[in-house]
Amino acid sequence: MTTRTAPAPRPAPGPAEPATTALSAPSRWERRVPLGRAGAVYDLVVTVGFATPWTAAALLDLQRAAHAALGLPGIPTPAFGPVELMFTAMMGTAVTMWxxxxxxxxxxxxxxxxxxxxxxxSAWMVTALLTGASPVVLGFLAFEVLWGILQGIGVARALR
Incomplete structure (x- = not known):
């Protein structure tokens, strides 16, 4: 007499794997977007310095110095007090985690x-520029638009 045993349960998918079963393929929304990771690395490099009040203050000082050194028109980034630095660091932390x-x-x-x-x-940056912000913002805007276009193309391809 043979004894039948139940098949071993299939291990749960790992954290980076989309959940699938033998009967279903990953959803289109679970497909990877190759340039999505590159855009995230760019964001990490640009925003991690804004994730603490001390490093944010230093980066804002650099923006003010660049504005002055280049003799740019518009309003330079003002010196931030503790509340403004707190909100800047909170945003820097959130974007870094994202x-x-x-x-x-x-x-x-x-x-x-x-x-x-x-x-x-990008819309907020354009609004700032139209209301007199320093052209230093243009450097951030250019990369925001570039990554938006590249990621949009990547998402469209992933969803096909």
């Missing part, structure tokens, strides 16, 4: 959300 999530999980769903965020960030 970048780390996208580096780990460059799925079309997350990259699509980020691309929408890039559109919003």
């Amino acid at each position: 970048a780390l999530a996208r580096i780990r999980y460059p799925f079309a769903s997350l990259i699509a959300i980020d691309t929408g965020g890039r559109v919003a960030f």
